[in-house]
Amino acid sequence: MRAVRSMGVRGWVGLAVAMVAGAAVPLEAAEPVIKAGEKVTLTGTLQGGIMAIGGETTGWRLTYRRGEKPAKIEVDMAAIAEARKFDGAEVTVKGRIISKSYVERGPTLILKAATVTPEKEAPAPPAAPGNVKLPGITINIEEGAVDVEGTVCLHAGMLEFVACTKGTKEHESIVAVDARPMHIHTALLLLGAQPGNPAMRRLLEEDGGRWVEYPPRGGPVHVSLVFAGDDGKTIERPIGDFITRAADDIGGAPGAGEEVEDRKFPTNTFLFAGSQLHGDGPGPRRYLADGSGHVISISTFGDEVLCLPGVHGHDNGALIWEINPAGLPDVGAKVTLRLRPRGGSKDRDRSP
Structure with missing residues (x-):
């Protein structure tokens, strides 16, 4: 009993750490945080026709996965020709993250797309029947x-x-x-x-x-x-x-x-x-x-x-x-x- 008392506070803390060390589960690494100014490559489903309060939107949104959870980010498609053909498609978007301050929505991160590539090539049209x-x-x-x-x-x-x-x-x-x-x-x-x-x-x-x-x-x-x-x-x-x-x-x-x-x-x-x-x-x-x-x-x-x-x-x-x-x-x-x-x-x- 005297030996136990002599351990003091530090001893008890050390013992507790030693007891739980074997059963401890390591914490998952923190999910990456997207910041303004970064160049990113994101893959997900691109959707057009998005609306917001006061029209404060580019009209495009990418739903992608961040870690194990789905995430969404607004996309500026101004630099992409024939953007409508990607509506609803699974794509990879490369570009830079910018921040825009909307009146109603406040500061909003936007992916300014430089390139958009479909994940699956559109099926080729059926070949004309041969002789x-x-x-x-x-x-x-x-x-x-x-x-x-x-x-x-x-x-x-x-x-x-x-x-x-x-x-x-x-x-x-x-x-x-x-x-x-x-x-x-x-x-x-x-x-x-x-x-x-x-x-x-x-x-x-x-x-x-x-x-x-x-x-x-x-x-x-x-x-x-x-x-x-x-x-x-x-x-x-x-x-x-x-x-x-x-x-x-x-x-x-x-x-x-x-x-x-x-x-x-x-x-x-x-x-x-x-x-x-x-x-x-x-x-x-x-x-x-x-x-x-x-x-x-x-x-x-x-x-x-x-x-x-x-x-x-x-x-x-x-x-x-x-x-x-x-x-x-x-x-x-x-x-x-x-x-x-x-x-x-x-x-x-x-x-x-």
Whole structure:
């Protein structure tokens, strides 16, 4: 007891310190204090359209974190171009702290922004859709057209086709293509072209077995030929430039003395007839134009992908067209047959 008493006040204080030293929790470092004149970099959410009494505000406020707590500071955005695009964004603001004395609010610290950088880059606008490829075909988004690779196969003679597949009717067609007609059909559908039907006959059994004629129908498709000129520049010409009324009196055609203008092919627009699917048994049906090679016809066959309105054949004296080689690339030259559905957003003001 005497030993305890002899410790005195200093002894008791020392003992108390020693007893609590092991259990003491260190104090957190003081949070940094922002002062006028300092250069700072703060990250947080920037908000515009802020109002205050008497209009005493810059109109901008940054909410950021100081230690574990949120803090707010007014921001002067006068030096920032297109400041409005940062409203509501997570940003990093670099600048200097200034002090401004408002009448109502009194001295107020303001961050005078020098630069504002978004924390997350704004998402890039979606890329424009690219061209779509099929064998021998490009769906040309910019042109709003189906581009079919082909080869010039004729420079003289009567025509029953504008285009056929290779190894079929090259002796009476301007262009031979590698692509399957069914793929051309698919590409036109992807551009919004409306298919119909080629000219056909159907038996109506409920009407006593009477045959009924159906005329061709389908959405209009403008046809042109694209190729490189002698100077290497791309040339696009309507397909009718390479078709003319026969000079000889074939099928009732006028003679060679007829005016050139009267011998012009009457249209560059064909109907998207869409050929036909054939087959009644199990398994997939056949796309008839894949077998015949009839892509774009002048004469009526009933299985072509594109055709003229009406019926054209020997019976009605309509097979009166021959090739016009003026300006047409040489036989064997690579060309592009461009099929542009009419009425689409990319359709241009073109001749009929």
